[in-house]
Amino acid sequence: MDVFMLWHIRHAQGSLDGSPTLHRQDGDLIWDEADGDDLKVLGVYSSEQRAEERIQRARLLPGFRDEPDCFMVNRHQLDEDHSTDGFVATHHGED
Numbered sequence: 001m002d003v004f005m006l007w008h009i010r011h012a013q014g015s016l017d018g019s020p021t022l023h024r025q026d027g028d029l030i031w032d033e034a035d036g037d038d039l040k041v042l043g044v045y046s047s048e049q050r051a052e053e054r055i056q057r058a059r060l061l062p063g064f065r066d067e068p069d070c071f072m073v074n075r076h077q078l079d080e081d082h083s084t085d086g087f088v089a090t091h092h093g094e095d
Contacts (some may be wrong), residue, residue, distance in 0.1 A: 003044050004051040007072045008064055010037030014065050034090070048073060 009031045011021045015024040022030060031037040042058060051073045058071070076082075093094040 002075050003046065003078055004048050005044050005074045005076055006042040006054055007074070008040045008058065008067070009070045009072065010063065010067060011070065012038075015068055023067065025068055029070060036087045039091070042053045042071075047059040048075070 009023075010030070011023060011031065012088050013021060018067065024030060034041065043054055045054065055071045055073075059068045064071075088092060
């Protein structure tokens with residue numbers, strides 16, 4: 001069974017060099033948690049349509065309305081493993 005996870009990315013405001021915050025590149029949403037961007041799960045839905053309906057409601061709320069195009073819906077299969085190879089943690093300032 002497929003489910004649809006709805007995310008919102010709050011981009012860290014401003015950059016060190018004063019350039020504008022880049023939200024999308026070639027139509028794809030971009031983010032960098034190391035730069036302070038914050039990902040939030042808004043919900044898990046049974047259909048893409050229900051996730052899209054939630055986006056419309058969320059766009060009216062404080063915070064979300066400030067970045068109305070920073071929603072992302074991912075399709076996932078229930079009971080399917082992810083991150084099966086583990087992960088590597090990095091800390092701010094490390095290469």
